[in-house]
Amino acid sequence: MKNLRLKAARAGKDLSQDDLAKLTGVSRQTISAIEKGDYNPTINLCIAICRVLGKTLDELFWPEENT
Amino acid sequence: MKNLRLKAARAGKDLSQDDLAKLTGVSRQTISAIEKGDYNPTINLCIAICRVLGKTLDELFWPEENT
DNA sequence: TCATAATGTCAAGTATTTTTTACATAAATC
C-alpha cells in the first residue's frame, strides 16, 4: 500500500522525488517505488529519508493501525 | 555497530536468536547479523521483529544519539 | 503552443540481503 505519510512529509519540505533521491543517495525510481508502496526498503535508507525529512521511523514507516 | 537494544528486548522476552528467527520467519544467522550490527535489514523485517518483541521501530532501530 | 518539471513505469543489469549448510565454542544438564 502507498506510503502517503512519506509523500506528505516530502511535500512539506518542498522536495521533489528527485530532490529526495539525491539527498538520500538513491535513484528517483527507488523513492517513487517506496511511496508507491511497491517494496521493502532497507532500514538504512529509511533512516536516511527520515533524517532529510525531519521525521522518525515510527512517523514515516511504522504501519498504520487499521481498526 | 551492535544493536544492543534488540539483544536486550529479545532477552526481555526470554527468546533465543533461533526463537526470534522462527517467529519472524528468517534464519538464525540473519538475527545474529542484525544484533551484531553487520548489516542493513529490510524495513519489513525490522517491523516483524518489533511486533514480536513489543517495541517500535524508534525503540529498536533509530540510531542512538551519541552526544 | 512549446518547453520544462514532476511523476509513473518497464526491462535488464548490479549490489546486497538472506538462506542453506556446515563447523566451532561456551555454558548447562544429565
Place this chain on the structure above:
DNA sequence: GATTTATGTAAAAAATACTTGACATTATGA
C-alpha cells in the same frame, strides 16, 4: 564425560533491493 542449547562465523547460492536508461503522462509557465 556426553548431550543439548545458545551463539559466532564462513562460503556459496538464492532472493530481492536498487540502478540505469528509456519512454510516457500530467501539470505549469513562458
